[in-house]
Amino acid sequence: MKARESAANARIKRIGTADMDNDRVDRIIEKHRGEASSLIQVLLEIQSENHWLPKKALERVSDKLQVPLTRIQHIATFYKAFSLVPKGRHEIHLCMGTACHVRGATRILDTVQDLTGIKPGETDLDLKFSLETVNCLGCCALGPVMEIDGKTHGKMAPGETADVLKDYE
Amino acid sequence: MPRIGSPADLEKFRKDLLSKREPDKPCITLCSGSACHATGSRKVAARIEEEINKQGLQDKVDIRKTGCHGFCERGPIIVIHPEKIAYFQIAPEDVPEIVSETIVQKKVIERLLYTDPDTNKKIIHESDIPFYKHQERLVFGFNGSIDPKSIDDYLAIGGYSALAKALSGMSPEQVLEEVKKSNLRGRGGGGFPAGRKWEGSRDAPDEIKYVIVNADEGDPGAYMDRSLLEGNPHSILEGLTIGAYAIGSHEGYIYVRQEYPLAVENIILAIKMAEEYGFLGKNILGSGFDFTVKVHRGAGAFVCGESTALMTALEGRVGEPRPKYIRSNIKGLWGRPSVLNNVETWANVPLIVNRGADWFTQYGTEGSKGTKIFSLVGKITNTGLVEVPMGMSLKDIIYKIGGGIPGGKRFKAVQTGGPSGGCIPDELLDLEVGFDELTKAGSMMGSGGMIVMDEDTCMVDVARYFIDFLTDESCGKCVPCREGLGQMLTILTNITAGKGKEGDIELLEELAEVAKEASLCALGTSAPNPFLSTVRYFRQEYEAHIREKKCPALSCKELISYYIDPNKCQACMICKRKCPVDAVDGAKKTIHLIEQEKCTKCGTCFEVCPSKFGAVKKISGEPVPSPIPEEERIITRKSKAK
Numbered sequence: 001m002k003a004r005e006s007a008a009n010a011r012i013k014r015i016g017t018a019d020m021d022n023d024r025v026d027r028i029i030e031k032h033r034g035e036a037s038s039l040i041q042v043l044l045e046i047q048s049e050n051h052w053l054p055k056k057a058l059e060r061v062s063d064k065l066q067v068p069l070t071r072i073q074h075i076a077t078f079y080k081a082f083s084l085v086p087k088g089r090h091e092i093h094l095c096m097g098t099a100c101h102v103r104g105a106t107r108i109l110d111t112v113q114d115l116t117g118i119k120p121g122e123t124d125l126d127l128k129f130s131l132e133t134v135n136c137l138g139c140c141a142l143g144p145v146m147e148i149d150g151k152t153h154g155k156m157a158p159g160e161t162a163d164v165l166k167d168y169e
Numbered sequence: 170m171p172r173i174g175s176p177a178d179l180e181k182f183r184k185d186l187l188s189k190r191e192p193d194k195p196c197i198t199l200c201s202g203s204a205c206h207a208t209g210s211r212k213v214a215a216r217i218e219e220e221i222n223k224q225g226l227q228d229k230v231d232i233r234k235t236g237c238h239g240f241c242e243r244g245p246i247i248v249i250h251p252e253k254i255a256y257f258q259i260a261p262e263d264v265p266e267i268v269s270e271t272i273v274q275k276k277v278i279e280r281l282l283y284t285d286p287d288t289n290k291k292i293i294h295e296s297d298i299p300f301y302k303h304q305e306r307l308v309f310g311f312n313g314s315i316d317p318k319s320i321d322d323y324l325a326i327g328g329y330s331a332l333a334k335a336l337s338g339m340s341p342e343q344v345l346e347e348v349k350k351s352n353l354r355g356r357g358g359g360g361f362p363a364g365r366k367w368e369g370s371r372d373a374p375d376e377i378k379y380v381i382v383n384a385d386e387g388d389p390g391a392y393m394d395r396s397l398l399e400g401n402p403h404s405i406l407e408g409l410t411i412g413a414y415a416i417g418s419h420e421g422y423i424y425v426r427q428e429y430p431l432a433v434e435n436i437i438l439a440i441k442m443a444e445e446y447g448f449l450g451k452n453i454l455g456s457g458f459d460f461t462v463k464v465h466r467g468a469g470a471f472v473c474g475e476s477t478a479l480m481t482a483l484e485g486r487v488g489e490p491r492p493k494y495i496r497s498n499i500k501g502l503w504g505r506p507s508v509l510n511n512v513e514t515w516a517n518v519p520l521i522v523n524r525g526a527d528w529f530t531q532y533g534t535e536g537s538k539g540t541k542i543f544s545l546v547g548k549i550t551n552t553g554l555v556e557v558p559m560g561m562s563l564k565d566i567i568y569k570i571g572g573g574i575p576g577g578k579r580f581k582a583v584q585t586g587g588p589s590g591g592c593i594p595d596e597l598l599d600l601e602v603g604f605d606e607l608t609k610a611g612s613m614m615g616s617g618g619m620i621v622m623d624e625d626t627c628m629v630d631v632a633r634y635f636i637d638f639l640t641d642e643s644c645g646k647c648v649p650c651r652e653g654l655g656q657m658l659t660i661l662t663n664i665t666a667g668k669g670k671e672g673d674i675e676l677l678e679e680l681a682e683v684a685k686e687a688s689l690c691a692l693g694t695s696a697p698n699p700f701l702s703t704v705r706y707f708r709q710e711y712e713a714h715i716r717e718k719k720c721p722a723l724s725c726k727e728l729i730s731y732y733i734d735p736n737k738c739q740a741c742m743i744c745k746r747k748c749p750v751d752a753v754d755g756a757k758k759t760i761h762l763i764e765q766e767k768c769t770k771c772g773t774c775f776e777v778c779p780s781k782f783g784a785v786k787k788i789s790g791e792p793v794p795s796p797i798p799e800e801e802r803i804i805t806r807k808s809k810a811k
Contacts, residue, residue: 099390136389137203142208157776158749
């Protein structure tokens with residue numbers, strides 16, 4: 001357990017996404033004027049600024065908004081947008097929507113898994129890629145679709161998937 | 170910015186606005202919806218600006234970045250006004266020619282026009298293209314002509330006139346009456362009459378009431394709400410404000426997925442503009458009516474599209490549904506009466522108020538009035554968003570508008586209604602689309618996803634796919650959905666993996682029955698639909714998987730093998746080179762064969778084998794023929810020097 005934790009910490013150090021300082025968290029809370037009902041909006045903003053939700057930041061939110069930490073944890077694990085672990089440098093979103101599915105998205109997923117060695121929801125040890133499956137990017141004309149760091153790659157086939165992934169460092 | 174204080178001011182402002190616009194001035198409109206962004210419309214936009222500047226035409230040409238035109242298959246799309254010349258699949262390299270030829274010299278560039286696949290004729294105007302010709306674009310039509318970031322563009326097409334009419338000339342009761350008379354039904358899935366929902370809230374005794382836009386569009390393969398929010402956000406705000414006036418609400422919410430960044434951006438900007446102009450805020454258009462709107466970004470949970478779950482999420486909690494002994498229009502957000510309607514429903518409201526319920530009801534069938542936007546996707550030639558009058562047959566939508574199935578394949582089924590919908594087979598294609606008609610066929614309208622499947626789609630796999638989706642998205646609150654779907658998924662996965670056994674179908678039917686009867690919310694009660702509709706129309710496919718271990722559509726990976734026909738293989742090396750796992754054995758002039766134990770069944774060899782050879786075959790339910798002897802693998806070509 002300890003070993004794993006220190007490995008995680010080492011990784012965090014390397015890419016420098018340890019914690020958010022309290023000032024940044026406070027600024028986000030202030031923006032939503034400290035309403036308890038805006039909890040989800042606050043968490044979303046922390047997520048989008050920091051790419052994941054460090055425990056310290058959640059504790060700060062809990063403190064400031066007077067919401068029990070358990071409820072924050074409940075929310076952070078319920079909604080898909082949140083991550084409680086650091087993410088890789090490149091986020092792969094693979095569309096598994098129906099239109100992409102009937103056009104062979106599963107084969108693309110298999111290829112990406114083979115090439116990166118990670119499954120959906122995971123991040124590789126070098127923090128290079130994080131892989132997520134999503135349920136429709138709304139570019140059905142281009143299916144199967146793979147999105148990396150917001151850039152859409154359409155009409156993917158297993159061979160092309162490998163070519164696309166090669167371009168990321 | 171001018172704050173418009175009365176309906177008369179609004180008309181005057183509109184008149185001034187129109188008088189300043191030159192209808193004959195060339196204008197390039199470019200689709201900038203998310204789907205076109207993905208095909209590179211941003212680059213095209215940058216190139217257009219660059220080229221216009223280069224040729225010194227800044228003052229002579231307008232550029233307008235509009236919302237989605239619907240024909241996503243052919244994006245990026247450009248329409249040049251006033252001639253309305255439509256160009257498709259524009260690349261940045263085409264731009265200089267478009268500017269110098271079409272803008273300056275008024276010449277049409279043939280190669281960028283749409284070609285009718287039947288007649289091979291070039292078509293100049295969008296309205297003559299079969300994809301558009303058979304549509305009735307009442308709600309969606311303005312998307313292609315206005316810049317969603319400009320409130321003036323919306324005003325120029327008559328925007329906010331319905332709001333002015335309602336606030337100055339109609340009592341809230343009259344507005345409500347008109348909407349009731351129009352029989353507008355919820356476009357988000359349920360199909361509940363909007364007027365009746367509003368009336369319930371209006372009559373509820375509580376002083377504080379809310380109106381909410383449901384833009385948590387979660388159905389995979391459906392993106393019409395996003396396109397409306399991105400392309401015409403003011404129409405939704407206008408509808409929402411009218412609804413608020415009708416029921417006596419002063420606070421509205423828009424719940425939109427954070428996965429739709431452009432939609433969030435455009436709706437927030439639209440609210441800001443509407444506040445500046447005085448269409449939102451205090452004393453709107455001098456009527457004394459106050460109304461404000463807030464945007465709440467959804468953090469990603471399919472179940473939050475359900476009304477009670479959405480309201481719980483709005484309160485800043487985990488979005489789980491609650492029992493509806495009391496409907497949310499009586500006791501909803503923070504325990505107050507709350508009217509929740511889908512994006513498309515709200516966008517219909519200004520039309521009904523402006524043109525009247527009698528005009529609206531001329532479209533559609535007995536039970537379903539007006540039009541519906543469908544997203545026509547999957548194995549279809551013309552992928553895109555289509556708006557048709559209710560009552561059009563599925564066949565017309567798929568063949569006349571959608572252009573049929575690509576690649577000469579056979580149509581198999583169309584899936585409507587999102588994950589909780591069902592699959593409709595070939596023999597029911599004459600079915601007219603409408604809320605009740607689709608439900609009768611074992612599917613549903615849902616939010617309007619329409620996924621077309623061809624002969625290569627395995628229906629058992631489709632059922633497994635949807636149950637997998639719903640298992641993942643089940644909030645876990647009640648047992649039949651949480652546990653029942655999990656069991657169904659295990660059995661369906663077994664069947665697609667060739668491990669199905671006799672009795673599986675019956676067991677699935679039993680599980681489906683329980684989930685249907687005993688789940689709390691619509692997600693659970695409708696979750697078995699994908700299984701029930703596929704087993705109803707395609708039972709023989711289930712049986713083939715279970716009894717013969719065969720996938721008739723040749724799709725389930727565990728049940729198929731790839732095999733190279735030695736009589737057809739020309740030893741061209743293409744599949745050998747492309748195989749990602751090196752499973753093809755062969756050399757030049759040596760007939761290739763697939764080493765089955767290495768093969769991961771990715772299908773690459775099948776796709777790359779030149780169609781004139783067609784040597785790679787998919788087989789299922791039969792053993793792979795044993796390889797031919799080594800000596801026969803050498804191809805001795807007939808001498809070329811004949």
